[in-house]
Amino acid sequence: MGGRSRRQRRARGTASVAEALLWLGPALVLIVGIVLYPAITLVATSFGTYSITGLRKGDAGISNYTNFLTSPDLPRVIGNTGVWVGAVVVLTVLIGLALAQFLSKEFVGRRFVRWAVIVPWASALVISSQLFKLIYDYYHGVLNQLLLSLHIIQKPIDWLGDNHFTMASMIAVGVFVSVPFTAYLLVAGLNAIPADVYEAARIDGGSPWQIYRRITLPLLRPAILIGVVLNLIYVFNSFPVIWILNGSNPGFGNDTLITYMYKLAFRSAQHDVGLSAAAGVFNVLIILIAVGVYLRLVNWREGKEA
Amino acid sequence: MKKSVRWGAIVAAAAITSMTLASCGASGGSTTAKSGDVKSIKVVIAEYSKDHTKTFWDAFSKTYEKQTGVKLNLQIINWNDLDQQSSTMIQTGNVPDILNENAYASYAADGLLYSADEVLPAATKADIIPAFVKSGTYNGKFYGMPDLSSARALFYNTDLFSAAGISKAPTTWDEFTADAKKVTAIGNGAVGYAQPLGPEEAQAEFAIWLFNNGGDFKKNGKWTINSKQNVATLQYLKDLSVKDKVTQNNPGGTNRTDGAFSLFEQGKAGMVVGFSPLQGALDTQYTGVKYAIAPMPTGDNAAPQTYGVTDYLMSFKKKGNQDAVKAFYKLYYSPSQINTWIKAEGFLPVTTSGLAKFKDDPKLKVYLDTLPNIHLTPTDDPEWDKIKLTIQQNIGLAVAPNGDPKKFLDDLQAQAEAGK
Numbered sequence: 196m197g198g199r200s201r202r203q204r205r206a207r208g209t210a211s212v213a214e215a216l217l218w219l220g221p222a223l224v225l226i227v228g229i230v231l232y233p234a235i236t237l238v239a240t241s242f243g244t245y246s247i248t249g250l251r252k253g254d255a256g257i258s259n260y261t262n263f264l265t266s267p268d269l270p271r272v273i274g275n276t277g278v279w280v281g282a283v284v285v286l287t288v289l290i291g292l293a294l295a296q297f298l299s300k301e302f303v304g305r306r307f308v309r310w311a312v313i314v315p316w317a318s319a320l321v322i323s324s325q326l327f328k329l330i331y332d333y334y335h336g337v338l339n340q341l342l343l344s345l346h347i348i349q350k351p352i353d354w355l356g357d358n359h360f361t362m363a364s365m366i367a368v369g370v371f372v373s374v375p376f377t378a379y380l381l382v383a384g385l386n387a388i389p390a391d392v393y394e395a396a397r398i399d400g401g402s403p404w405q406i407y408r409r410i411t412l413p414l415l416r417p418a419i420l421i422g423v424v425l426n427l428i429y430v431f432n433s434f435p436v437i438w439i440l441n442g443s444n445p446g447f448g449n450d451t452l453i454t455y456m457y458k459l460a461f462r463s464a465q466h467d468v469g470l471s472a473a474a475g476v477f478n479v480l481i482i483l484i485a486v487g488v489y490l491r492l493v494n495w496r497e498g499k500e501a
Numbered sequence: 502m503k504k505s506v507r508w509g510a511i512v513a514a515a516a517i518t519s520m521t522l523a524s525c526g527a528s529g530g531s532t533t534a535k536s537g538d539v540k541s542i543k544v545v546i547a548e549y550s551k552d553h554t555k556t557f558w559d560a561f562s563k564t565y566e567k568q569t570g571v572k573l574n575l576q577i578i579n580w581n582d583l584d585q586q587s588s589t590m591i592q593t594g595n596v597p598d599i600l601n602e603n604a605y606a607s608y609a610a611d612g613l614l615y616s617a618d619e620v621l622p623a624a625t626k627a628d629i630i631p632a633f634v635k636s637g638t639y640n641g642k643f644y645g646m647p648d649l650s651s652a653r654a655l656f657y658n659t660d661l662f663s664a665a666g667i668s669k670a671p672t673t674w675d676e677f678t679a680d681a682k683k684v685t686a687i688g689n690g691a692v693g694y695a696q697p698l699g700p701e702e703a704q705a706e707f708a709i710w711l712f713n714n715g716g717d718f719k720k721n722g723k724w725t726i727n728s729k730q731n732v733a734t735l736q737y738l739k740d741l742s743v744k745d746k747v748t749q750n751n752p753g754g755t756n757r758t759d760g761a762f763s764l765f766e767q768g769k770a771g772m773v774v775g776f777s778p779l780q781g782a783l784d785t786q787y788t789g790v791k792y793a794i795a796p797m798p799t800g801d802n803a804a805p806q807t808y809g810v811t812d813y814l815m816s817f818k819k820k821g822n823q824d825a826v827k828a829f830y831k832l833y834y835s836p837s838q839i840n841t842w843i844k845a846e847g848f849l850p851v852t853t854s855g856l857a858k859f860k861d862d863p864k865l866k867v868y869l870d871t872l873p874n875i876h877l878t879p880t881d882d883p884e885w886d887k888i889k890l891t892i893q894q895n896i897g898l899a900v901a902p903n904g905d906p907k908k909f910l911d912d913l914q915a916q917a918e919a920g921k
Contacts, residue, residue, distance in 0.1 A: 240592075247607045247886055249588035333750050334690070334764070356754035443699040443756045445897025461585040462700070464891035464916065468592055 234479075240472035247466045259473035268447040268455070276431070276451040278362060280485075283369035283430045288422055290370065291377030292415075298378065299385045316375035324439035327368045331355050331440070355440055361449045365440050369430060377422045384418025385411070420493055424486055431482050452478050538821045541572035542598035542829065545587065547812065548579050550778075553845040561842075565832055571825045596817045598826055605637065605645035605813040606883040615816045617643035620827045625834045628852045633811055636877045645813040645880065646830065647851040649843045652809045652868040652875055653709050655798065656775040656783075658684075658768060659791045661691060665771070670795035672805075674714075674737060677772075677798040681747035684771030693747030695761035695770035696738065698900055702757045704878065704892040709774050709808040710734050712876045714800035718888070719879040724917040726888070727910040730801070735899060735906035737800065743902050753897025753904070766790060780864065781847040794867050807868070809875030811851060884920040891916060 210218075244255040263269070298309055315323060330337050331354035339351040354364040388411065396406045412419075434453050441449045450458065456478060460471030544562075548554045555577055562573040576597075578586050587600055596613070608614050617626050621643070626634070629647065637645030657670055665683035681693025697706055711717070714737075716730035725731070742748040749755060749764055762779055764770040766787040773779075774797070783790055796805035814833065816826040832838055836854050843850055843859075849868055850856050856872065859865050879885045891913060899909035 245592065246611050247588075247883070248611050248613065249591035250611045250613065251592070334769075351750075353751055353754075356751040443701070443760065444754045445698075445700055445703075446895055448898075458894070461588065462890065463894055464887045466588075466887060466890055468588065 237472050237475050240469060241476050243469045243472075245467055245469040249468060255469055259467075259469045260477075263459075263470055263473045263477065268450075272447055272450050272452055272455045275362065275449060276453075276481075279366065279369065279437070279451050280427065280430050282366045283373060284423060284426045286366070286370045287373040287377050287426055287430075288419065290374050291381050291422065292419075294374065294378040295381035295385055298382050312375050312378060314375075315372050320372060320433070320435040321439065323372050324368065324436050327364075327371075328355070328440055328442075331364055356444060358448060361441065361444065365437055365449070368436050368440060369433060372436065373426055373430060377426060380422045380425075381415065381418050384415045387418075388414045420490075423489065427486055427489065428482060431478075431485070452481065539571065539598075539819070539825050541574055542822060542825045543574045543576065543595075544599040544601075544829070545576045545578060545583075545590070545597040546601045547583050547603075548577050549846045549848075553842075557842045557845055561832070561838060564838075565829065568832065569825065569828045571828070573829075596819060598819060598822050599814055599816050599829055601648060601812060601814050603810075603812045604880060604886045604889075605815045606639050606881055607886045608815055608817075609639040609642075609644040610883040613817050614644045615818055615823065615826060617646065620816055620823060621646065621830050622827070625830060628834065628854055630851055630853060630856065630873060632809075632873060632875050632877065633851050636811060636880050637813065639881050639883075645815055647811040648814045648833075649839075649846065649848040650809055650811040650851050650872070650875070651776045651778070651848050652807050652872060653705070653774050653776050653797075654807070654867055655772060655795045656765060656779065656792055657772045657795065658765065658770065659793050660768070661687065661771045670793065671798045672796075673798050673802065674800040678741070678745055678747065681741065681771060682745060685747045690769050692749045692764060692770045693772065694741060695755075695764045695773040696741060696748040696752035697755050697757040697761035698738070698752045698897050699754050699756040699760060700893045700897065702893070703896045704889045705808070705810065706757070706774060707735065707738070707892060707896060708878055709797060710738060710800075712806040712808055713797045713803075715803060718885070719882065724884075724914055726917055727907070727914040732907050732910055734800065735896075735910060739900040739904060739906055742900065753900045765792075777847045777849065777865065777868065784864075796867075796871075806876045807871035807874070809872070809877050811877065811880075884917055887920065888913060888917055 216223075241259050242255055242257070244252045244258075246252055294312065298305070298312070329335070333339065333351055333353045333356065336351075336354070338354065339348075342348045343351065352360060354360050392410055392414070393406065396410055401409070431451075432453055433451075434457070437449070437451055437454045438457070441454065447455055447458065447463075452474070456471050456474040459465050459474055460468050544558075546554065546558055558575055558577060562575050565571070565573050583602065587597070587602060590597060591613070600608075602608075605614070626643065633647040633650065634643055637643050637647060639645070655670060661684050662668075662680070664687050665680070667680050667683055671677040671680045677694075683693075684691055685693040697703065708718070711731050711734040714730045714734045716725070716728055716734055718724065718726055738752075742752045749761070749770070755761055761770070761773050762775070762782075765773040765775070765779070766782060768787075768790045775794075780794070783792060796807070799805055814830075816822075816829070834852065836852075836858065839852065840850065840855055840858050843855065849865065849872060850859055856869060860869055862869075878889070895909065898904050899906050
């Protein structure tokens with residue numbers, strides 16, 4: 196159907212180049228200004244030598260890249276990034292699936308619950324992160340007070356300062372702020388599944404678990420796919436949560452590639468925008484590869500099953 | 502369709518990632534005229550406090566514009582973002598005319614700044630306290646004009662001290678440790694000493710202690726970061742938390758403003774190294790805390806040293822802005838301006854006339870007496886700008902239970918020497 200209408204429009208005469216540009220203009224300006232120009236600047240910066248003041252001193256060749264790739268903190272930072280992205284995305288999708296099932300059922304007060312779920316999504320990441328910083332506080336945090344008064348722990352835990360807990364505490368916040376979007380995406384996916392498929396399954400005597408595995412999950416696949424890809428990108432690029440919760444910790448022990456990139460530019464002894472730009476280019480490549488690999492993996496499996 | 506999803510996703514990934522990066526790089530344009538004298542100057546000021554900074558600088562701008570006919574484009578930036586923004590301005594060529602920062606030597610080394618000979622009236626220069634002229638001088642020229650200063654001293658909670666049976670402030674490190682133990686022994690959440698060695702301002706905490714142990718970062722033009730005294734100092738600071746257990750939890754991960762100061766403001770900390778803005782907060786907001794101020798205890802039985810900090814108002818060489826910049830300094834250093842500003846923010850003067858003006862203020866007396874002999878960090882060496890960042894980022898690791906103070910300082914010394 197789409198094909199036919201397109202053919203009809205073409206038959207009525209093509210737009211001139213000028214006319215086309217007029218329509219495309221605003222979008223092109225946006226793309227060039229917001230995507231292309233910064234990307235080109237980023238790459239250009241990554242090949243320059245910069246003073247601590249930000250002044251360009253000359254060409255660096257590829258030395259920013261070699262310095263970045265050989266920096267001793269990098270393996271740790273990459274490991275942190277893997278744990279952070281992996282854990283947040285997997286937990287977010289799993290919790291999102293459960294929550295979406297719940298939200299798509301009819302029950303009293305559903306409207307209220309749906310609104311409540313939106314709140315963490317609607318509030319700015321910086322605000323949520325500051326809030327959790329207070330909740331996790333060693334001396335005055337609600338979490339420690341609660342666990343102490345329930346006698347679950349004997350002395351307070353340094354959720355953000357003790358290296359055993361820092362990453363886990365940050366992941367919990369990452370999941371908290373990512374779940375609403377994912378849940379709503381999946382609710383939409385669930386609503387798109389026709390009711391008669393379920394009816395047929397029930398008539399054939401399928402158990403609820405069978406129905407969920409054989410019907411709901413496969414039909415939800417496109418929604419899950421989009422949820423995972425978008426979360427991969429958002430979580431990888433998530434700056435405020437880690438920046439704020441990890442803000443008073445020394446060193447790079449809990450940094451991800453994104454916060455590490457920022458510290459390279461403005462907070463570390465290197466204080467080098469060129470080096471940081473090289474890190475930025477590296478980050479873009481990493482996320483592109485991650486998304487590409489994931490989609491290939493999913494397609495490959497789907498192809499085999501079909 | 503699958504293919505389009507994949508490409509859509511990849512494009513989205515690229516777009517979002519580059520937008521994240523772009524947000525680090527964007528900044529406004531400057532509209533300085535290129536021919537003849539400038540019609541406007543861009544002045545970037547650090548936000549010392551929400552209440553007073555904007556009030557003062559708005560009024561200042563009005564006076565300046567009336568006097569000179571040059572428009573003053575004021576931009577006040579939070580300390581946390583200042584470094585990133587100023588660096589971005591220079592990177593993208595939107596250089597300000599005047600920049601308020603806590604470092605200047607790297608800018609001078611890059612040849613970006615006017616020296617005092619070019620923009621500071623001689624009478625004004627003569628009024629600035631010599632210690633600050635010295636710290637603002639790079640390669641024999643005075644580039645870093647001080648805007649205000651602060652000095653640190655030991656604050657102690659007199660209620661906690663009397664509860665612990667201590668009658669006077671400690672004067673030696675042994676007494677300090679003993680007193681901190683006594684305060685900690687009170688229990689009920691009392692902390693002997695609130696020690697901020699987190700990334701915010703750790704170089705200040707370290708400097709205060711090492712100056713009072715006969716140490717320094719640089720002596721006679723040579724880096725002395727891993728000197729015997731400095732290693733002993735950092736070991737002592739580590740022992741306070743790891744061995745003696747008289748500090749708050751995790752000092753290496755505690756920042757000054759939202760960590761150590763807030764413990765003291767809540768009456769939980771026996772001692773903290775503070776400065777006049779903390780005093781201001783205690784006198785107006787946290788009036789329940791009874792406190793007193795004393796000179797720092799010393800580790801080497803020498804006279805106490807006062808650690809001081811000054812920030813800078815540096816000016817950038819741009820075509821046609823020299824007169825406008827000169828007029829800016831002339832107005833800023835006039836007693837009615839600078840003293841109003843310093844008094845409002847609760848800091849200390851940088852001029853001899855300011856010293857005279859504030860000398861009768863009983864609250865400032867403890868600092869003012871030592872101000873002319875104040876001990877500063879080597880801000881006149883561009884390499885210090887990087888050393889400072891390393892200390893801020895990493896000293897917390899050196900004082901952790903598995904940290905190695907000596908190795909940390911050895912590495913730092915190597916970094917400083919390699920920078921030359």
